[in-house]
Amino acid sequence: MGSARITVIGTGYVGLTTGACLASLGHRVTCVDVDEVKVARLAAGRVDILEPGLEELVSRGLAAGRLSFAVGSRGSVWNAQAVFLCVPTPMGARGAADLRAVEAVVDEIAGTLPPGCVVITKSTVPVGTAQRIRDRLGRSDVPVVANPEFLREGTAVSDFLNPDRIVVGSDDEAAARRVAALYADLAAPTVVTDAASAELVKYAANCFLAMKLSYVNAMAELCERLGADILSVTEGMGYDHRIGRAFLKPGPGWGGSCLPKDTHALVQVAESVGFDFSLLSAAIGENIAQRDRIVAKIAGAVGGSLAGARIGVLGLAFKAGTNDLRDSPALSVTSMLAAHGAEVTAYDPAIGGDLPGMRLVDDPYQVAKGADAIVVLTEWDEFRRLDWSYLADLMHGDAVVDTRNLLDPPAILAVGLCWLGLGRPRVRARATA
Numbered sequence: 277m278g279s280a281r282i283t284v285i286g287t288g289y290v291g292l293t294t295g296a297c298l299a300s301l302g303h304r305v306t307c308v309d310v311d312e313v314k315v316a317r318l319a320a321g322r323v324d325i326l327e328p329g330l331e332e333l334v335s336r337g338l339a340a341g342r343l344s345f346a347v348g349s350r351g352s353v354w355n356a357q358a359v360f361l362c363v364p365t366p367m368g369a370r371g372a373a374d375l376r377a378v379e380a381v382v383d384e385i386a387g388t389l390p391p392g393c394v395v396i397t398k399s400t401v402p403v404g405t406a407q408r409i410r411d412r413l414g415r416s417d418v419p420v421v422a423n424p425e426f427l428r429e430g431t432a433v434s435d436f437l438n439p440d441r442i443v444v445g446s447d448d449e450a451a452a453r454r455v456a457a458l459y460a461d462l463a464a465p466t467v468v469t470d471a472a473s474a475e476l477v478k479y480a481a482n483c484f485l486a487m488k489l490s491y492v493n494a495m496a497e498l499c500e501r502l503g504a505d506i507l508s509v510t511e512g513m514g515y516d517h518r519i520g521r522a523f524l525k526p527g528p529g530w531g532g533s534c535l536p537k538d539t540h541a542l543v544q545v546a547e548s549v550g551f552d553f554s555l556l557s558a559a560i561g562e563n564i565a566q567r568d569r570i571v572a573k574i575a576g577a578v579g580g581s582l583a584g585a586r587i588g589v590l591g592l593a594f595k596a597g598t599n600d601l602r603d604s605p606a607l608s609v610t611s612m613l614a615a616h617g618a619e620v621t622a623y624d625p626a627i628g629g630d631l632p633g634m635r636l637v638d639d640p641y642q643v644a645k646g647a648d649a650i651v652v653l654t655e656w657d658e659f660r661r662l663d664w665s666y667l668a669d670l671m672h673g674d675a676v677v678d679t680r681n682l683l684d685p686p687a688i689l690a691v692g693l694c695w696l697g698l699g700r701p702r703v704r705a706r707a708t709a
């Protein structure tokens with residue numbers, strides 16, 4: 277397909293990035309959503325999610341006439357050659373993926389899809405979904421192709437345009453190759469396979485990453501108990517090409533809109549075919565334990581009890597570079613602190629407004645006023661550049677709990693504060709030791 281007519285349904289992180297990037301590759305793209313306000317803002321070139329380069333790409337697409345926005349999918353597919361489904365597939369009952377949005381869209385478009393148009397699942401969907409969509413569409417002239425997306429939030433545009441690989445799977449190989457051709461200009465390694473394998477690649481990759489993180493978080497805990505330093509341990513591991521350096525940073529647990537729901541969904545899919553995926557279940561359990569350990573560490577830093585303790589939190593997003601709070605470990609930790617009776621004041625450079633269980637402020641120094649401890653939960657770069665001497669003056673206590681190992685311990689030590697990282701030796705100022 278040289279320049280194709282494409283409809284993208286769902287304009288969230290994946291849909292909007294897909295639409296804007298495909299338009300930048302020369303395709304003519306209509307992006308559709310049920311949210312009328314969002315569509316109106318996008319049509320005016322306004323992007324509300326924090327994604328470097330996305331707003332510029334949307335503006336360029338609009339100006340070139342290659343990108344447009346519409347409400348409702350039924351009227352937006354009649355002349356499409358390819359329709360991408362990018363709607364949410366959140367965690368549903370017993371951890372399974374909730375496919376109601378996908379099914380609703382399929383029902384809406386079934387009657388208006390032109391013959392030969394390819395329907396593509398870019399949403400993360402369990403094995404068998406492409407087949408179920410085919411059955412639901414009831415259209416022998418409309419092939420369905422699974423084409424999972426691997427972009428990360430915060431780097432969505434650059435990940436989409438520089439993918440490690442493209443995966444396309446269908447029981448109609450020609451249709452899979454037509455979809456692969458949409459990305460020809462990206463010159464990425466391409467896996468052309470059956471639909472079930474393509475669907476499983478996505479879960480296999482996300483769940484592997486989640487297991488790697490649970491492993492490294494457990495290793496950090498072991499380092500603390502054994503007197504080793506996780507930085508040296510992961511450095512030593514990372515030089516092994518079979519392991520690699522990426523995804524070896526301990527933190528307050530892995531979160532976000534995908535790893536948590538996808539791990540649960542795969543455990544559930546395995547269960548449905550009689551396989552107890554205990555390895556993956558253990559990684560999920562380890563992720564819950566990690567949050568408990570962080571809360572215990574903070575309690576220990578303020579003398580054992582959180583009741584009445586004043587905790588200043590730096591960072592709420594599930595990772596730096598995004599304003600997404602979905603399944604953020606930072607939010608679970610802050611709500612656990614509040615549930616234990618702590619008074620939480622929090623700051624995040626990308627988050628404003630009101631959040632339950634905390635006072636949200638718009639200046640990092642305000643979290644320090646009268647605080648017994650400052651806790652770093654998201655690895656925003658700007659926290660490295662804070663004036664720790666000023667923060668120490670504002671604080672009541674002396675503990676800095678750095679759950680991302682982000683800060684420079686000697687700088688904290690130099691102003692008389694105590695630094696506690698994850699899996700690292702505790703650093704305490706000599707005067708207060």
Ligand SMILES: NC(=O)C1=CN([C@@H]2O[C@H](COP(=O)(O)OP(=O)(O)OC[C@H]3O[C@@H](n4cnc5c(N)ncnc54)[C@H](O)[C@@H]3O)[C@@H](O)[C@H]2O)C=CC1
Pocket residue numbers: 285286287288289290291308309310311314349362363364365366377380381398399400401425426427428429533534
């Ligand atoms: N967020 C991410 O980094 C990634 C997400 N995914 C997968 O992509 C899918 C979408 O995720 P996000 O983009 O994060 O979701 P999102 O929540 O950011 O956006 C989804 C959009 O779909 C719209 N929508 C819902 N029902 C609709 C309908 N019936 N018709 C039209 N629009 C509808 C919503 O209004 C919203 O704008 C999920 O399956 C997710 O697992 C895959 C890779 C990366």
Ligand SMILES: O=C(O)[C@H]1O[C@H](OP(=O)(O)OP(=O)(O)OC[C@H]2O[C@@H](n3ccc(=O)[nH]c3=O)[C@H](O)[C@@H]2O)[C@H](O)[C@@H](O)[C@@H]1O
Pocket residue numbers: 400425426427428429430482485489522523524525526527528529530531532533534535594595596605
């Ligand atoms: O399916 C998805 O939605 C996406 O899920 C993740 O991307 P994302 O959710 O944007 O976040 P990651 O960068 O993977 O981070 C996930 C969590 O792990 C944590 N993390 C990551 C790396 C690390 O070294 N340490 C660590 O604690 C992050 O803080 C965050 O809470 C995958 O990385 C993407 O490939 C995938 O497309």
